Amino acid sequence: MTSLAKFLSGLLGSAFEQNGLPADLGVVRVSDRPDLSQFQCNGAMAAAKQAKKNPRDIAMKIIETLSEKQEFKRLEVAGPGFINIDLTEDCIAAHTQAIASDDRLGLGAYPSDTVILDYGGPNIAKPMHVGHLRASIIGDCLRRVYDYAGYNALGDVHMGDWGTPMGQIISELELRGTLGQNLTMEDLEKIYPEASKACKADEKRADMARAATAKLQDGDADYIKVWQQFIDVSVAGMKANFDALGVHFDMWKGEACVHHLIAPMVNDLREQGLALDDDGAVVVSVASEADTKEIPPLILYKRDGAVMYGTTDLATIVDRVQEYNPSKIIYIVDQRQSLHFEQVFRVARMGGIVPNGTDLIHAGFGTMNGTDGKPFKTRAGGVMKLEDLIATGIDKAQARLDDANLADDIGPDERQDIAQKVAIAAIKFADLQNNRIADYVFDLDRMTSFEGKTGPYLLYQAVRIKSLLKKAAAQSMIMSNNFKIQDEDQVLALLLAEFPDHFDLALRNNTPHVLCDYAYKIAQSFSSFYSNCHILSERDEDLRASRLGLCSLTVRQLELILNLLGIQIPERM
């Protein structure tokens, strides 16, 4: 199975070949002028450029080659050499039927290799804040996309649990004489900023922290014991946040997990002549002659003997290659770390840490700014905790349910469940619909609004369809996949046929917003269909059965895409 555009690309491609032209010129896409045609092919103009011929003549020849085909209702040359394509109603109906009887809704096959996705990246001893939102939900969405495609997709939370902050906290506890006492998450959240501030202000204090970090990494038993407590307390907090968001991980690993791999890895890099001593530190130079920019060396060991996150990132690659032999490792991490990943990836390649066939991809995302365009801060000037954002969303959704007077026939448990799903849909969709790479504006009001291009709008359309199908079933109405394609139905049917194209693009570029955009178009197209056509009251029984079938297909499609986005649909709202 595939999309109509891909199917047509095949037909046009072989027509190009029969005319002695490259098949890839036959690529067909959904027309960007729906008033003129359903699909278009622009290859004749590219062919004309190469062959120095008239593009319209080439287009005419292609059309003649295709004239026998039954699928086409209309094929014509337009403008400088566009080939405009319309399919027959029968062809569209048959394709819609094929999608409806396919479990994968038309999606083709993908490889089944292992792909590791590294996202979330919460830090020990720090509360999760809104800044973790993007990394978590983009990563989780991509994991779902790769998983659905057929890959063995594994999400790793990759906690920050082995760096300088650990030493800062431990040394702070030591100074206070409370090392070894029980700690709560609240204690940690208070102590860490104080310790961090003290280290910034005083170089001697910072030295203590560095020494403590090195001692911890050296495996000091007492330190490890306290550190393990940090982990236990912090992970409980993280899980609460991730559960609320519906973000899943297959591995709860952290930087510390790979500590035992570091020494052998560095030795290996030394033997290859890549890792060198430099002013007390151990570094790998990664600059190359072809560089247009200066790339600093990657530091494996600092002068104080402690490792840095580049070292643990590298050792994590060693671990992942050994354990899973992935074909891709994708890092969903802030775009500002692109230089860091460039360094790590280069060392991984130079040192043969990663096989040639394994792609290392930094799928970076932009900075989160406030409505003033500057890095986001709450009114009080601090960061907003993730749990506070979620709670705000749920409160707003509850209030909305009250306004709509939906309290009467829905019990408190279901109301709570609806509010939760609406809030998460709102938050996730507001974030995921933005292009991953660009900076974006974090606007709490917009994020928790339920009208227009929002998550709740998508839920609403899906819920309306579900409700309608329930009514049809209650009246024992027949639903058919023997589609009758009329004007109103055709727009929706053609749109549903595009799914594999959008999925493919989202997968290829690691861009969830493509799926958001497509899901929104489906919801919008359905909503328009819904208000233009009466479905249950349609008198033509065949048409009614066809429309019910189309509704059913639409809601399956919506549910699938929302699921890929990590958004759940309530039964009613």
Added chain:
RNA sequence: GGUCCCGUAGCUCAACUGGAUAGAGCAACGCACUUCUAAUGCGUAGGUUGCAGGUUCGAGUCCUGCCGGGAUCGCCA
């Protein structure tokens, strides 16, 4: 200063990787609920795609130079 990213409607964002008349949402204005859920639909208005060149049948998209914003440039993550 070097390098990289960004600049599209009043605001927030798209534009299928070079295609035809640049599309959505919000905000504004005007319609449509005795009819399958109005968290909705339909319509109006809103643009010299930062500026100036270039490449070509064709540029928001590619190349050059400016202007403006951001990030980053070895011992934090």
